[in-house]
Amino acid sequence: MVRWLPAGSQPGLATITLLAWGAAEVALRLRLAIKPGWKQRLHAWSVGPGGKLREWTFFLLVLAIGGAVVGAMWLSRLTKFAIGGASVVTIVGEAVAVAGIALRVWAILTLDRFFTFVIGIVPDQRVVQHGPYRVLRHPGYAGALLAFLGVGMVLANWLSLLDLVLVPTLVLSVRITVEEAALAGSLGAEYLAYAGRTARLIPGVW
Numbered sequence: 001m002v003r004w005l006p007a008g009s010q011p012g013l014a015t016i017t018l019l020a021w022g023a024a025e026v027a028l029r030l031r032l033a034i035k036p037g038w039k040q041r042l043h044a045w046s047v048g049p050g051g052k053l054r055e056w057t058f059f060l061l062v063l064a065i066g067g068a069v070v071g072a073m074w075l076s077r078l079t080k081f082a083i084g085g086a087s088v089v090t091i092v093g094e095a096v097a098v099a100g101i102a103l104r105v106w107a108i109l110t111l112d113r114f115f116t117f118v119i120g121i122v123p124d125q126r127v128v129q130h131g132p133y134r135v136l137r138h139p140g141y142a143g144a145l146l147a148f149l150g151v152g153m154v155l156a157n158w159l160s161l162l163d164l165v166l167v168p169t170l171v172l173s174v175r176i177t178v179e180e181a182a183l184a185g186s187l188g189a190e191y192l193a194y195a196g197r198t199a200r201l202i203p204g205v206w
Helices: 012-035 038-047 056-075 084-116 139-154 158-187 189-196
Strands: none
Touching: 012 056, 012 084, 012 139, 056 139, 056 158, 084 139, 139 158, 158 189
């Protein structure tokens, strides 16, 4: 076994899942990069009111979630915290991870040119209300949280699972707070009405 791979019930499966997810994210960003006007939109997001200030949430996500993933890999070696029935947990976890990644990809494709790394508003920004956005205001983040939950289950370790649930949830909650303030301030009544009839991440809960 390669020493840096996780020590869950299926060594390497979590790593493969994360790499596949990363490849999908890169492909989606390359797709946006070849669309006409991408550089202008990125510039508009950055120089808009509070644009630079809001970019800290992107770096927070990268550092916190990157650290959580590395930590989860390491924690999975602590076998005394292993989850019983690991084979079943691994299968269910992989299904949850794939479902989460699929939801995130669907959300990004639906948002299309309004999707970006940093929080910002472009001049022709509108409230997207179709696809998964009919029910959730942040389906991309919901998909990411599902994927992390699934990866934690694949690692079949309680500490890894806790790490991959708590850290992403906390940092994405911060991101959502900043993002919703920006959207409400720029899109006004339309966004507030939309927010009043949809959930952030979990229908009927939050």
